[in-house]
Amino acid sequence: VASSMLEWTGGYDDGRLGRWxxxxxxxxxxxxxxxxxxxxxxxxxWDPAKAMVMQMLAEGVDPGAPGALDAWTTDFNARxxxxxxxxxxxxxxxxxxxxxxxxxxxxxxxxxxxxRRKAERTARKRNRRR
Numbered sequence: 001v002a003s004s005m006l007e008w009t010g011g012y013d014d015g016r017l018g019r020w021x022x023x024x025x026x027x028x029x030x031x032x033x034x035x036x037x038x039x040x041x042x043x044x045x046w047d048p049a050k051a052m053v054m055q056m057l058a059e060g061v062d063p064g065a066p067g068a069l070d071a072w073t074t075d076f077n078a079r080x081x082x083x084x085x086x087x088x089x090x091x092x093x094x095x096x097x098x099x100x101x102x103x104x105x106x107x108x109x110x111x112x113x114x115x116r117r118k119a120e121r122t123a124r125k126r127n128r129r130r
Contacts, residue, residue, distance in 0.1 A: 001037070008032050035064070048088040052076065055087045 006017055008028050034053055046054065052073075056063050061072050076084065 004033065004037050008036075051088045 005028060009015065009017055009020070009024065012032065013024055013027075034050070053063055055076075056068075056072050059072075061068050063069050063072075076087075
């Protein structure tokens with residue numbers, strides 16, 4: 001990732017390798033990185049957005065083409081849940097787990113419930129002081 005960041009700033013941006021603005025990061029992470037950087041193995045570690053974009057590419061859809069993203073997303077949402085879960089399932093489960101939400105068909109682990117309750121108590125105390 002670091003080498004691709006240096007390649008981007010050196011070849012596409014202002015060339016100052018040690019200077020990154022919020023706009024630089026936004027452009028790199030949302031435009032350059034998804035188009036240029038790909039790791040075929042470890043797809044279960046992708047977040048849902050990366051998994052969906054990679055599926056689009058695998059289906060021959062150019063996410064940058066006008067209207068392509070909306071059309072593909074509409075088609076994706078109309079697919080049976082099993083097909084959608086096959087694309088974004090593990091990533092969506094990890095996101096739900098890390099957010100402390102209940103995974104599909106189960107209950108949160110006791111440690112997650114305890115952490116969530118503690119965070120809620122802390123937030124209530126903080127709000128009372130204001």
